[in-house]
Amino acid sequence: MSSPAEVSYDLNERVLCYHGPLIYEAKVLKPMLNYDETNAPTGIPGPHYFVHYKGWKQTWDEWVPSNRLLKHNEQNIALQKSLQATALPHTGHGGSASSSARAHHGAGTKGSGTRTGARKDGGRGTKRGREEDDANKKPDMKMNVPDTLKVVLVDDWEAITKNNQLVSLPRSPNVQELxxxxxxxxxxxxxxxxHLREPKLVLPTIVSGxxxxxxxxxxxxxxxxxxxxQYASVRKQYITGSHVIVGQEKEMSQVYGAEHFLRMLVSLPQMIACSTLDTESVYLIRDYVNELLVWMGNEREHLFLAEYPSASLPYQNVSRS
Structure with missing residues (x-):
C-alpha cells in the first residue's frame, strides 16, 4: 500500500484534508512545493500543498504536508463520517459544546457515492460485487468514546480555533507519563x-505502540x-535547535499531553486502516484502547487542562501570516 506522502494531487483537485483529528473537504489552490526543515511552513520537511477548506473563510487557507491529504473517494468519505461520528457528542448535551459540534460537523462534507457491487436503486447488486466487498472489507475499529471526552474534544476545538487559545507546553502529565x-x-x-487477553504480556506492547x-x-x-x-517552536526547543545536545532530544510524547493524545485516539481507526495489521490484532488494539478511553474519562480532571491560556497578540499575528 502506498503511503500518503507518495500520492500526488493536481491543481484545483477536490481532496479531503485533516485539520486536527477530523477530516474536511478542501481544494488544492497551489501546486506542490518541496520544503526542508529550515523553511517548511508546518515545521515538517517534504512536499506541501496550499488548500482551501470548503465552506470556510479564506483566512483558513493554508499550506499542508501531503500526508494530511486524502483522495476524495468513497472510502475516504466513509472514513470522514466515521471520525465525525466517533469524535463528537450527541445533540442535546447543551452549552457551547453542542453548538461547536454542529459547527464542526458543518465544516465537513456530506459526501455521497455508490458502494462497489451495489445497485443505485438500493438492490444488493451482483454476487461477484458482494464478494469483492467482503474481500476488501477492513476490520471494524469501533471506538467507544465516552460522552465526557467527546465534550472535551469539542471544547478543545473551540478554544483553539475560535478563542485563540493554546495548550500550555510542556504538559504534565505528558503522553508518556499518562x-x-x-x-x-x-x-x-x-x-x-x-475480554482483555493476556494483559501482563500485551499491555507494554500497546503502550509502546x-x-x-x-x-x-x-x-x-x-x-x-x-x-x-507553537509546534515549530517546540521542535526547535527540543529537537532541531543548535542548543540541543545530540542524544538528548525529546520526543513529542514527552512534551504534549492528554489533549493531543485524545485527538490521536479518535483518529486511530484511520491509522489502523492504513496498516497491514490482521483482524485479530485490530480487535486486540480496539479492546485495550476502549479501556484506555474509559480510564481517561474517569481521570479527566487530572489529565486535561481546565482552561487554555490565550495566545499573545504577536503569536496570533504570526499564526495568520
Missing part, C-alpha cells in the same frame, strides 16, 4: 476485564493551523 499511569493502573486492577503512533502522527495529523507556530 500511559505509564494507565499501565500501572491496569496491571494492579483486579479482577482484570475478561500508542507512544510511537503519537510521535509519528502529531505534526502530520493532530494539529490545528493555529497551533503550528
Amino acid at each position: 500511559l505509564e499511569e494507565w499501565l500501572d493502573y491496569m496491571l494492579k486492577l483486579e479482577p482484570k476485564p475478561p 500508542l507512544t510511537c503512533y503519537f510521535d509519528r502522527s502529531l505534526g502530520a495529523n493532530l494539529l490545528y493551523r493555529f497551533e503550528r507556530p
Whole structure:
C-alpha cells in the first residue's frame, strides 16, 4: 500500500484534508512545493500543498504536508463520517459544546457515492460485487468514546480555533507519563476485564505502540493551523535547535499531553486502516484502547487542562501570516 506522502494531487483537485483529528473537504489552490526543515511552513520537511477548506473563510487557507491529504473517494468519505461520528457528542448535551459540534460537523462534507457491487436503486447488486466487498472489507475499529471526552474534544476545538487559545507546553502529565499511569493502573486492577487477553504480556506492547503512533502522527495529523507556530517552536526547543545536545532530544510524547493524545485516539481507526495489521490484532488494539478511553474519562480532571491560556497578540499575528 502506498503511503500518503507518495500520492500526488493536481491543481484545483477536490481532496479531503485533516485539520486536527477530523477530516474536511478542501481544494488544492497551489501546486506542490518541496520544503526542508529550515523553511517548511508546518515545521515538517517534504512536499506541501496550499488548500482551501470548503465552506470556510479564506483566512483558513493554508499550506499542508501531503500526508494530511486524502483522495476524495468513497472510502475516504466513509472514513470522514466515521471520525465525525466517533469524535463528537450527541445533540442535546447543551452549552457551547453542542453548538461547536454542529459547527464542526458543518465544516465537513456530506459526501455521497455508490458502494462497489451495489445497485443505485438500493438492490444488493451482483454476487461477484458482494464478494469483492467482503474481500476488501477492513476490520471494524469501533471506538467507544465516552460522552465526557467527546465534550472535551469539542471544547478543545473551540478554544483553539475560535478563542485563540493554546495548550500550555510542556504538559504534565505528558503522553508518556499518562500511559505509564494507565499501565500501572491496569496491571494492579483486579479482577482484570475478561475480554482483555493476556494483559501482563500485551499491555507494554500497546503502550509502546500508542507512544510511537503519537510521535509519528502529531505534526502530520493532530494539529490545528493555529497551533503550528507553537509546534515549530517546540521542535526547535527540543529537537532541531543548535542548543540541543545530540542524544538528548525529546520526543513529542514527552512534551504534549492528554489533549493531543485524545485527538490521536479518535483518529486511530484511520491509522489502523492504513496498516497491514490482521483482524485479530485490530480487535486486540480496539479492546485495550476502549479501556484506555474509559480510564481517561474517569481521570479527566487530572489529565486535561481546565482552561487554555490565550495566545499573545504577536503569536496570533504570526499564526495568520
